[in-house]
Amino acid sequence: MTSQRSLPADDFGIYYVLAECTDYYDTLPVKEADGSQPCFQGITGLRNLGNTCYMNAILQCLCSISPLVEYFLSGKYITALQNKTYPFLLPSDCSEVATAFAYLMTDMWLGDSDCVSPEIFWSALGNLYPAFTKKTQQDAQEFLIYVLNELHEALKKYHYPRRRSHDKGSAQRCCRKWITTETSVITQLFEGQLNYSIVCLKCEKCTYKNEVFTVLSLPIPSEYECSLQDCLQCFFQQDTLTWNNQIHCSFCETKQETAVRAGISKAPKIIIFHLKRFDIQGTTKRKLRTDIHYPLTNLDLTPYICPIFRKYPKYNLCAVVNHFGDLDGGHYTAFCKNSFTQAW
Secondary structure, eight states: OOOOOSSOOEEEEEEEEEGGGTTGGGGSOOOOOOSSSOOOTTOOEEOOOSSOHHHHHHHHHHTTOHHHHHHHHTTHHHHHHHTOSSGGGSOHHHHHHHHHHHHHHHHHHHOSOSEEOOHHHHHHHHHHOGGGGSOOOOOHHHHHHHHHHHHHHHHOEEOOOOOOOOOTTOHHHHHOOOOOSEEOHHHHHHOEEEEEEEEETTTOOEEEEEEEESEEEEOOOOSSEEEHHHHHHHHHSOEEEOGGGOEEETTTTEEEOEEEEEEEEEOOSEEEEEEOOEEEETTEEEEOOOEEEOOSSOEEOGGGBOGGGOOOOEEEEEEEEEEEEETTEEEEEEEEOOTTTOOO
16 A cells, blocks of 8 residues: 655654554543534644644644544643752753643643634743744754653653673674663654664674664655655664765774664664655755555564564554645644544
8 A cells, every 4th residue: 555645745853652542542541522613623723823834743642642632632641741860950941842742732632712722832942042033934843852851851761771691692682672771651652763783894893782762763765655664674674784874893903894773672663754755965955756565554663673672563654744845844733643533
């Protein structure tokens, strides 16, 4: 199955939810209609505050992710804000972003208007990142990263790391998950981990490196047409680093040519793909308008999971950010699947 587009837009960001998490809509608060006013659960529009389409598209996508909706509508975020282990480390602006986000989500899911203003949230985030309040065009993916980061900072809690064994010969130790000291609803839903195997092409010794991610930026291997799996295969294929890209080998004690391959050692519950349509090479910049096909259900990431962590994760599409225009200007829109009605 391929994506069905009613508008000639370029897919820019694709949001998938783990299949086992798609029943969260059963736990969402339901507002009973009183017969006098229509109910706009999760289908509320956002007013444009002046070149804020990038913000509205991202907010619509985040507000269509069932586990995140349930967390904020149930008031769990209040407990997280009140139970900070180290409250003196929490900037007031950071807390205001989380609170404003919760109020906005409440208006979109439990309000009685078909359109609301995100101005309070926009202002709260703008106190931390003034560039977003200048009413100039911004990058949607960059905005997403800032939003997720500030929500995490506001809602995180601290844990003391557990002791780990030091079996240097164990490949499982090299691929094992991080034991993080900070967790939040954001890390629980969006955070995954990549594991890089790095082989020195001279001594053939292998080392491993872990890297946490919330968004995977995928290359587009064709200028005309390809599938999301083609993009994934391109991202996870083995890469040989030579010349100026050589990596220091701790065994050879000098820089050497290396073979690097990435795999997923922890699959997130919500995985976000950013399609790298904006291509800049030197002074030349362009937008790739490749037609990319992607599944609406059962996206299988099994081929990219580290073998010792195979859990056969499959994902269902829940939202897409679209971009019209080119690198110098354009317009963002979003396609979102309503988790309550199951309609797009």
